[in-house]
Amino acid sequence: MSSDQFERDLTHLERIIPLLVHGNPLALAYWRRRVSSLSPQQSLLPDGTRRVTRLLNVFDEVERALISGKVTARRSPG
Secondary structure (H helix, E strand, C coil), X not given: CCHHHHHHHHHHHHHHHXXXXXXXXXXXXXHHHHHHCCHHHHHHCCCHHHHHHHHHHHHHHHHXXXXXXXXXXXXXXX
C-alpha cells in the first residue's frame, strides 16, 4: 500500500467512524476490521500511528457506550 492510499483510507475512516454512533451498531465489527487492517501500514505517514490508535479508541468508546446504553453524539476525531 502506498502512503497516498493509506492517507485516503485513513481520512475516509476518520470521517465515517464518528457517524456510526448515530447509525447501525452492527456495522461496528466491519469498520473496526477496516481500521485494524491499516495497522501494518501506519508507519507510512508521520502521524499514522496516532491516527489509527485514535480511531481504535473511538471504537472502544462507542462499544462501551452501547454496552451501557449511553450512546451520545460524538464530535469528529481530530
